[in-house]
Amino acid sequence: MKMQKAVVCLKNTDMFSVLSDTELNEVAEKSCLYVFGTGDVIGIKNHITVILSGSATVTKNTGDKRIILRMMSAGSVSGVATLFPEANDTYGTSDCDGVSEIKANRKTEVLAIPSDTVLDLIDSNSEFRRRYILFLTSRIKFLNGRIRSYVSQGAAARLALHILLCDENQSGTAQLSCSASKLAEMLDVGRASLYRAFDTLTEKGIIERNGRTIIILDRCALKNIADGNDSKNNGSFTD
16 A cells, blocks of 8 residues: 555656656565654665655754755655765765755655666666756756855845745746745744745735745746845845
């Protein structure tokens, strides 16, 4: 039953959705299932991990505090940075170096897919190989954007960039993955500043907010604010 659940989850994950039912079953059979409790660190080296149920938070050390990078839920993929031991040895990347950490928010089931299985798929399936490269590219773009958000001046610039990152497919709708308090922590701003930023972007007709769903009404204006180029009302966008 658990392996059937794993196959269904993989089928709904963009990277693995291109695999046949036979391939998906083989991946599930070669993988391991782990269950983590609230607060447990999810750190499985040399594996790609896929959350089957539950949720987790990715954080990173920045000086004397940890900041939230992203929230993970069912179908979220991680572990690509530690998949290949030779890369970890060369660049000093590991789950134990304090750079980043994934913790379960509640009981969370995780499927761990070994590197050998992933390598076999990359060698044998050209579409999977393309999806894998696309995933890596999207992660690089996301992390570059997150770095930009932490050097942006003002809560609105950080919020604007976060909304754009949540709508990387440019559909016009961004789905926030966490509460306002978590988002404020993620963006490293005060809650009051975050609420003011939401109000300002809404009042200027740039976004429309319905709970965690954000409709982008003016992408160009939102991008200008994210880039710190909103000179007309610059004072409104500082903490």
